[in-house]
Amino acid sequence: MKTLSTIALVLSTLSAGLMAGLFAAFSYSVMPGLRQSTDRTLIEAMQKINVAIINPVFMIVFMGGLVFTLAAVALHWQGDLRPVLPWVIAGCALYLVMFGITSGVNVPLNDQLAKAGNPAKIADLAAVREAFEARWITWNIVRAVAATGSFGCFVWALIIHGQTRV
Numbered sequence: 001m002k003t004l005s006t007i008a009l010v011l012s013t014l015s016a017g018l019m020a021g022l023f024a025a026f027s028y029s030v031m032p033g034l035r036q037s038t039d040r041t042l043i044e045a046m047q048k049i050n051v052a053i054i055n056p057v058f059m060i061v062f063m064g065g066l067v068f069t070l071a072a073v074a075l076h077w078q079g080d081l082r083p084v085l086p087w088v089i090a091g092c093a094l095y096l097v098m099f100g101i102t103s104g105v106n107v108p109l110n111d112q113l114a115k116a117g118n119p120a121k122i123a124d125l126a127a128v129r130e131a132f133e134a135r136w137i138t139w140n141i142v143r144a145v146a147a148t149g150s151f152g153c154f155v156w157a158l159i160i161h162g163q164t165r166v
Contacts, residue, residue, distance in 0.1 A: 002164075005075035009088065009161055012072045013154035015065025016095055020151045023098070023144035031137050039125035042133065043113065050110040062102075069095045069150075072157075084161045091153030098146040105139040 030049075034042045069092040076085045109132055116128045 002081070005072070005081055006161065008068055008072040008075050009084075009154065009158055011068040012065065012088075012091060012095075013151065013158055015061050015068055016091060016147055016151040016154050018061050019065060019095075019098060020144060020147035023140055023147055027137070027141050027144050031133075031140070035133070039129045040119045040122075042129055043116065043122070043125060044119045046110070046113055046132070046136075047119070050114065062099075065095060066099055069154075072154075076157075076161075081161070081164060083164055084157045087153045087157035087160060091150045091157060094146045094150035094153060098143045098150060101139050101143040101146065106136060106143065109136045109139075 034045055037045070069088075072088045073085070073092050076082065076088045113128070113132050116122055119125065122128055
């Protein structure tokens with residue numbers, strides 16, 4: 001059972017770390033770069049990014065992370081592995097926060113941006129950008145912090161897990 005719990009914990013840690021890295025990179029590089037661009041460039045770039053990111057690698061990490069974190073909680077519920085449980089629960093909770101923000105805020109904003117249509121045909125690019133950019137950036141930072149916190153909790157859980165004798 002410890003082998004299975006270790007695998008779930010490692011996969012949870014990797015998923016949280018990859019999500020934290022992705023969202024943090026948007027916060028400190030992609031969006032500041034796009035902030036300096038024209039309305040049309042920002043809209044077009046984000047529309048293309050939002051299409052490109054829906055791929056098997058992203059979906060396995062993003063959706064798989066949800067499965068892995070829940071499995072890690074279930075597998076650490078037992079007596080000898082319980083010292084790890086608070087950190088696994090915290091990591092899972094923070095992953096769920098990131099997942100909820102992504103699904104409930106950032107994806108709907110991405111969908112709204114897609115519905116605006118071809119940037120070459122948008123009459124008021126500034127209004128489309130205004131409705132998207134600041135809110136998307138704010139919530140991206142929140143989900144980056146949640147994912148980073150999740151990653152940190154899982155790293156610490158791995159350390160405790162390694163010290164636990166079963």
